[in-house]
Amino acid sequence: MKIGxxxxxxxxxDFYVDLVKLAQVRGDDPDKYTIGIGQDEQAVPPSSQDIVTMGANAATKLLTPAIRASLGMVLVGTESGVDASKSSAxxxxxLLALPEWVRAVELKEACYGGTAALMMARDYIAAHPDKTVLVIAADIARYGLATAGEVTQGAGAVAMLIKAEPHIMTIEDDSVYRSESIDDFWRPVYQDTAIAQGKYSTEQYLAFFQAIWSRYQTQRHHTASDFAAMTFHLPYTKMGKKALKLVLPDTDEATGERLQRRFEASTRYCRRVGNIYTGSLYLGLLSLLDNDTSLKAGDRIGLFSYGSGAVAEFFSGILQPDFAAQLHAANHAKMLADRQELTVPEYEAVFSDKVPYDPEDYRSDPTYYHGQFVLTGVIGQERQYQQR
Incomplete structure (x- = not known):
């Protein structure tokens, strides 16, 4: 049975900041951001947007009456949870008025949470082939204004329906994964900005990939030439490019050219949205599918997931015969094109207007409401969501 x-x-x-203009205000060479890091624009979430609203906004585009009736689980991978106890799911x-007879769970392991949800969904469908699982990977990356990590912030969500006999891509049973407790990145429960050991985290990302890729080739008997494309967790696009370079020395010229060309297609959305943690790998996959029309049914896509702390996994998927008909590239292009650019002072004001870590009531600014679902505030320590 195919599952995927x-x-x-x-x-x-709906809001973003231009990173060339941000670099100029920060006194940096814009090439440091656009070439050295590989980012052009960065999504800016107002306080009325969080992982719940973005996740719901993404998921509502996928739900039909038949899908609702077949749902068995709702899984949210995130490291931007809105409550230490209650699941964002x-x-x-x-918000989506889903049936009550489902499981609704949130999974956390840094940027790996979305992949954990995907693999849990795959296993569930193997045992319940008549069911559907809604998987959402949603996050807001925050490091602070004028910090070393500022250029790798971002916000967004990717929603996926996991089913038997999928229309877009199977998830193959070929995963290789690795776990090790390290301190390369973390976020204490009392703050909304992350702490990152930047150089060390990059080294660990690459070391995990190299070890897993070597083991994958040995155990699964696939080489780079078997892949039409490889996608990566993209905290910033240059990180994935460094990982891909570890593969290229062992490939022939045609394979290397193909992987590099399609890698660039996989980074287009990330370059404009920024880091969305658990969703970054799947934003890259969506970017590849939307932007490379040379892909064809039967192509094998490699996916590398990394979550600091750290857990990593490499697996593959096979594109299905009618995958292109299921995509909505024009809608995604319009979504990005229709966003409003913020000046750097406006971006700083929106960034600083955040839901506080205290029991006081808070109301978000309606000026920045976006999408079908919004957070209107926190009243009496209860989050207030609204469908517009």
Missing amino acids: IDAIAMDTP LFIHD
Whole structure:
């Protein structure tokens, strides 16, 4: 039985900041951001947008009456949870008015959470082939204004339907994964900005990939030439490019050219949205599918997932005969094109207007409401969501 991605959609805030202009204000060479890091624009989420609203906005594009009736689980991978106890999946379940006879769970392991949800969904479908699982990978990356990590911030969500006999891509049973407790990146529960050991984290990302890729080739008997494309977790696009370079020395010229060309297609959305943690790998996959029309049914796509702390996994998927008909590239292009650019002072004001880590009531600014679902505030320590 084939199991995999039957439908996929994204959501990102209506606002962004141009990183060339940000570099100029910060006194940096713009090439440091656009070439050295590999980012052009960065999504800016107002306080009325969080992982719940973005996840619901992405998921609502996929839901039909038949899908609702077949749902068995709602899984949210995130490291931007809105509550230390209650699952963000339950808030999303409520906003989408989903059936009560489902499991609704949130999974956390840094940027790996979306892949953990995908693999849990795959296993569930293997045991319940008549069911569908809604997987959402949603996050907001925050490091602070004028910090070393500022250029790798971002916000967004990717929603996927996982089913038997999928229309877009199978998830093959060929995973190789690795776990090790390291301190390369973390976020204490009392703050909304992450702490990153940047150089060390990059080294670990690459070391995990190299070890897993070597083991994958030995165990699964696939080489780079078997892949039409490889996609990577993209905290920033240059990171994935460094990983791909570890593969290229052992490939022939045609394979190397193909992988590099399609890697660039996989980075287009990330270059404009920024880092969305658990969703970054799947934003890259969606970018590849939307932007490379030379892909064909039967092509094998490699996916590398990395979550600091750290867990990593490499697996593959096979494109299905009618995959292109299931995509909505024009809608995604319009979503990005229609966003409003913020000046750097406006971006700084929006970034600083955040839901506080204290019991005081808070109301978000309606000026920045976006999408079908918004967070209107936190009243009496209860989050207030609204469908517009």
